[in-house]
Structure formats: structure tokens, C-alpha cells
Amino acid sequence: MRTHGWAGSPPDSDDEAVARIVAAALEVVEQRGTDITVADVARLLGVTRQTVYRYFDGTDALLMAAATAAATDFLDTVRARVGTEDRPAEAVVDAIAHTLELLPHRKPLHLLIDPAQRGRFTAGITSDTARAFARAMLVNLPVDWRGAGFDDTTMDELVEFVLRVIQSYVVDPGDPPSTGTELRAFLQRWVAPAVSAAAVVPGG
Structure with a gap:
């Protein structure tokens, strides 16, 4: 050195x-x-x-290292904000809402999940890099996914679903953007039932 x-x-x-x-x-x-x-x-x-x-x-390798470092801190912040919520649907709603609220202030993370970076850092919102980020966010939540009925297949699908929800808000946050209780009410109404429905019923 x-x-x-x-x-x-x-x-x-x-x-x-x-x-x-x-x-x-x-x-x-x-x-x-x-x-x-x-x-x-x-x-x-x-x-x-x-x-x-x-x-x-090169610059791309440096930026990806920076984005990866930022993701670690970000995931810890989301986990802390979700707190002790261990119900799958409610925890996912909280995680998505906090992610959308924090993203505008965490520019390095846009390298991982912003579709505008397609072709430079990732192949899109469902790239391996983006999936790894979303999976890390979900497994970092205080949820017993296996105990709640989520097997490998449903977890893979949940990862993609969460990414696509986040992407839709990144591409078009709304005018004005939905935030706070309004955002959570929308996610609770539409996202929470989908997460609950994904659980595999034993013997089903």
C-alpha cells in the first residue's frame, strides 16, 4: 500500500x-x-x-461499492423504524413506506433500485442486485417468515412484488407525492392483503 x-x-x-x-x-x-x-x-x-x-x-465499481455500503446502514434504519412489528403484512407495509420516505434522502441507494440506472449497474428493478437488496430488507424484519407460511417460492415472489411496488413510486411518486398516513393507508388497503394471501397454508 x-x-x-x-x-x-x-x-x-x-x-x-x-x-x-x-x-x-x-x-x-x-x-x-x-x-x-x-x-x-x-x-x-x-x-x-x-x-x-x-x-x-473505475467509477462504476466505486459507485457500486458506495451503494452497497449505504444499503447496510439503510437496512438497519428501516429495521429500527419497523420496530417489533412481526406480522408479515404489517411489517412489509411499514418497510415499504419507510423505504419510500427515506429514499429521496439516500441518493446512493438509487444505484441499486432506480430503473434509470438500467444497463449501468443493474439489469433493472428485478436484477440480482436489486433482489438481494429487497431480500435483505425482508429477512431483516422481525418476522418469522417460515412460521408465517412463506416458503422459498413465496419469498422469491414477495421480493419481486416489493421491488415492483417500490419501483412504481420511484418512477412516479404522484403529484403531490403520497406520504405519511395517506401512503400507509393505501399500502395497507392494497399491499397488506396481497402479502397475507401469499402465505402457504399447511396441507393446502
Whole structure:
């Protein structure tokens, strides 16, 4: 690991270097959106572009690492907001609502689920990356999915269903956008019954 630059405070290891590069990328994305370059991140860190390229082979790889890091914190935030709600339908409604309310303030996450990024980072809202994000959100909820009657097939379908609901709001949030109790009432009326109906009845 070379230590030249780094605004006079070089990292102690490659892992720390990667963490600082990703943190800088997150900061730039929060300020400017996804239209950034390796040079922007290098400038913030006080290093050369070549230093960043030692750890990431380009802007897309750097942005995806930043989005993945942001997702971890985001999922913890959603889990905390859902609290102890362990009923599948109600927990999913809460998770979707909180996701839609938080997304406008979490620009790096748009790289994972925004269909505008199709072809750059993912193949669309149901890509492996987006599915992994949605599955992580669901399994992070305080729900006993198996005990509630969700097998592998229904969980796969629920992941896709949740992604498609989120995508519809990302593409068209409404005019004015639905928020708060209005958003939750809509999701409770239409999404909750669909989640409840997905449970596999033993012996059915």
C-alpha cells in the first residue's frame, strides 16, 4: 500500500484505504448525485486518481461499492423504524413506506433500485442486485417468515412484488407525492392483503 497523499494522513492498511475511498464516494454522491468521477473522489481525499484506481477499476465499481455500503446502514434504519412489528403484512407495509420516505434522502441507494440506472449497474428493478437488496430488507424484519407460511417460492415472489411496488413510486411518486398516513393507508388497503394471501397454508 502506498501512502503518498491522503491529505497528510495516510491509511494504516489497504482495508482502511478502501473504507476511506468508499466514504468519500458516498459524500460526493450525496452532494452531486451519481454523475461523479474518480477524480472527484481523489480530490476530496487528497490523492491522485491512480491511487483510487489501485483499489477500484473505475467509477462504476466505486459507485457500486458506495451503494452497497449505504444499503447496510439503510437496512438497519428501516429495521429500527419497523420496530417489533412481526406480522408479515404489517411489517412489509411499514418497510415499504419507510423505504419510500427515506429514499429521496439516500441518493446512493438509487444505484441499486432506480430503473434509470438500467444497463449501468443493474439489469433493472428485478436484477440480482436489486433482489438481494429487497431480500435483505425482508429477512431483516422481525418476522418469522417460515412460521408465517412463506416458503422459498413465496419469498422469491414477495421480493419481486416489493421491488415492483417500490419501483412504481420511484418512477412516479404522484403529484403531490403520497406520504405519511395517506401512503400507509393505501399500502395497507392494497399491499397488506396481497402479502397475507401469499402465505402457504399447511396441507393446502
